[in-house]
Amino acid sequence: MHVQRVKRLPREVRERQILDAAVQVFSRHGYHNASMDEVSEVAGVSKPMIYAYLGSKEDLFGACIRREATRLLEAVTGGIRVELAPDMQLWHGLGAFFRFVGEHRESWQVLHRQAISQGGPFSDEVLAMRGRAIALVDALLVRTATKRGLDEQATRATEALAAALVGSAESLADWWLDHPDITGRTLASWLMNLVWMGFGDLVEGSVWTPTND
Amino acid sequence: MHVQRVKRLPREVRERQILDAAVQVFSRHGYHNASMDEVSEVAGVSKPMIYAYLGSKEDLFGACIRREATRLLEAVTGGIRVELAPDMQLWHGLGAFFRFVGEHRESWQVLHRQAISQGGPFSDEVLAMRGRAIALVDALLVRTATKRGLDEQATRATEALAAALVGSAESLADWWLDHPDITGRTLASWLMNLVWMGFGDLVEGSVWTPTND
């Protein structure tokens, strides 16, 4: 006949539509201000479908978090060539990170802003992912430091430095949202220069100390 | 007669008590999960008092944000000695920042986690404060770079680098919450070494570039 305005779709497709809508709505309004009604409206589906397929609002949010976090981590790890030198690994990792954020602003917002600020299991999950990213960077730093002969004093700080580096990348990603004319590649190279060169100095014993207190 | 369990206190004192309680509750549960009943309970005051003195829940939250953001910024700017060299200024600023976070965990949580993740006027206000911090650092970087003769290519990045630096400090502050055995002074010196040395290399033309793509 004429076009069926209401198409019956297989569960798998609907779930994806719902998750896409949920990410969009959560990223716009945050977890609490997002209403299931709006999600259902954006998804083009009635509310009970969401409950049938994805469970409660908490479950839905958790599903969003897991999917987006996994995507992000896969994008980053997938961008790394392990056979290269540490600095090139970091370079490619940063490049992949900025590319992902540029192409999935909403995913990034949900992960970075909304998920972490909810206490409990959500932030735990995201923070665990973040921890894995920091560990990745930390391993890189440790490998570089030990390869160049440092073991004791300088390596004590690597984990903290890795955390600082990850934080600076995140912050730079936010700054990027207001300055879209810059390429992700440029960002990555700025950060490499700021942070990798500083780390190199540190490893080589060229340290900064306050002149007088 | 016997002890008056309910003391009648001047408005000014009550307002401070209520704000203190509100910061505590908001930092624990986040804006939405915090209930006015709990705030009133912690403050040792009945709910209508809050509405009489501080207005709606939104108003209350806004008042918390403004007070804590002002305190933080004052702590940082107050820690800086403008007559010193740029690196020492940054050093003192970072020291003051970590000291504040260490002594006011709850304030920090409210500002960094809760306020930003709410859209609208709250995040605007906090982000404006954050922007002022970035501008402060940026000015420092620009002054250093121009003093050493760089104007064109390297200075284009200073604002981004300032954003990255601020982000790394924030991230390090979070990391600190899980590693309280480190002193704030140590954190500041790690960060100086990572970031200031890297910036110094950049200013002096010692840049990192990818070996091959």
Added chain:
DNA sequence: CTCCTTACCTACTGGCGAGTAAGGCTACGG
């Protein structure tokens, strides 16, 4: 002592939004 202001309370309402009951429509196997 009385009046009035200001501090403070108990006990409610009203609405918003998460979650659901109950049933309709369509496709497909037998």
Added chain:
DNA sequence: CCGTAGCCTTACTCGCCAGTAGGTAAGGAG
């Protein structure tokens, strides 16, 4: 052509919590 399984909807309930109505008492002014 009948059943049954799975897609999908309308139209509700119900708890929670922001916000309030209305009242009590302390203490200063005159």
